[in-house]
Amino acid sequence: MPQTAVIPPGTGVPLAPYVPGTLADGILYVSGTLPFDKQNNVVHVGDAAAQTRHVLTTIQGVVEAAGGTMADVTMNHIFLTDWANYGAINAVYAEFFPGSKPARYCIQCGLVKPDALVEIATVAHVGKKA
Known part of the structure; x- marks a missing residue:
């Protein structure tokens, strides 16, 4: 199956051998995304x-x-370091997913x-683009 790497303009060099996203058969797989700047430093500490x-x-x-919108997101995998942050994470999450x-x-x-x-990995169905 053909796959296309999805690397938005201005993306920094990843810490490990991966790309920000891979599009295959209309499904976008977004790598685990951390709160990093372009030099892989953590932003907004605390x-x-x-x-x-x-x-x-x-x-x-x-x-x-990849040609989609956040309305195309079908699955998120959320990793957090402390359940005490669950409410703050959910409040912002709801801003990005206001409808369904x-x-x-x-x-x-x-x-x-x-x-x-926090780290989030995402799956989105953006149509058959690859």
Whole structure:
């Protein structure tokens, strides 16, 4: 099956061997997205809401680069470091998904950089573009 890497303009170099998104048969798989700047430094240290907004804005850029919108998102995988941040993460999440909500799951875990409070991976159905 043909696959297309989706790399929005201005994307920094990833920490590991992956691309921001892969489009295959109209389905976009967005890699786990952390609150990183272009140099892979954590932004908004200590602020789960701001980190979540940064992560979802980054994901939105990948989805749009693939020709979709956030309304095309069908699944989110949310990883957080502390359940105390669950409410703040959900408040920002609701801003990005105001209508019908995608399926999702949320787990508490350690992340690649200690100052990162949230990571989200996404699946979106954007049509057959690859």
